[in-house]
Amino acid sequence: MSDSGSKQMRNLYTNPDRYMKTFQEFLRLSNEHQVMSEWITARITTFVPAAQNDKSFSILGIGSGSGEMDLNILTSLMKQHPKIHNCVIEPNHQQMDKYRSLVERHREILKNVNFDWNEQTMENYAHSSSKQTRFDLIHVIQMLYYVDDPEATILELYQNRLKVGGVLVIIHVSDDGGWDKLWQKFGKLLPQSDQCNYITGRAIQQILEKHKIRYENRQLPSYFNITDCFHGNQEIGNLLLDFITEVDNFVSEAPEDLQKEVLNYLLSEDCSCKEDDKIIFKNDLQVFIITRE
Template structure:
């Protein structure tokens, strides 16, 4: 079975609820950082192909129109970085941003940063859907939080509990490229609470119509199963026992609800805004 986990594909509903959060809630948060600064230092860790990050940069500029922005991009995939740069070349009006490209993992960047002995502090760091790819999420999060300016923020977005449980159902039988562990915000919040680290959390509610997944041979249903499991041609290539287990899981009442005969899977995510 072939994975496309590194391709940057996302469930449309998941992507949209992130964009809604960024455009409705995040602007006021961005307005609260870096007051009066001539340069704002920001960072994307696991920036992917840049769509969400460029949206954040535009909103930051609206809140701080006179400030320059220096953006450190940390992304290990050359394919994703090339997509990011291609998108940037087609996005006008970002001349206020300087981009520093770092083709490396979050852990590699941490080592590199310590070698530099840099005293640069970040006003905003986004870590969207990336903590699954590190060996020790608590250590990684602690390091990046240590880079914050005194009024800086880390934005962390992770999948909700239904997503995490689906990963566990598929565990060891599908190729989740690069994913080290299943992780939810509940575990991160427990860590933050244990260290008395202040944060706010936001539920990004989203439902995905998966009705066609239960019709064998349905093209739309097959594509949805590929996206949900992150496996190309999942229905054709997965063992029968695994397919049955995934479909049974998707239909459970704690994971989906039925409305007017349609089956809606809870693909909600959660955002944490972590203070310095």
């Protein structure tokens, strides 16, 4: 296997505009938001604490992006909880703007939700905010890849930010899908950066078990159509390859032998399956439901 070239490649997160473009393409070509939304709509009200008189139900969303999943959570919970306080932690300005516009467009439905906007990272929030404020629900959806220390983050949220009886929901890629195999095979050859760690559900499970934190765990099968990486729209294919490898401009920056190896591996059954003329990457997700004891 190729072992050259990782020095000149830059991590995709050093180029936030391109990262956002790749993420939009990923969302367009995968059913990730759809499967998460279906799960949220069907399940979220079944495990969060019940409404207490006229008290506001409090939610902390970490890495909320442009807010689509948060909106889903809010609209599902509004049926049980007439008043909601929703604290948003999102460091990316562009994403936060989109989230605010989404809320603006749904202002009437969300009239009983009070928003607390925090354009900052989880790490900054942990240092700057009062530990007195605790939440009924904390959600961390597809975000733990980007924190400095996933173990410290989970412990901070569980021990210091959640009310007793409150629930922490983590949605993350599963170790059953293609991501785990891909990262095990190529993670060391791709640019390492403290802006992204290649962890899957297994690592989260190990952290929870190490600290004897009880959890429930669900698998959400999901797909990601990566056909454009092989044939079709080359510009989109390049964006998808950046998203997959987390390299800024993988096709122009990565050594050719590494590109070939990655493309071949993406076609293998570890990562994908064929459906007619489409190449479908296994994007399975895992949900962790953790109730504070």
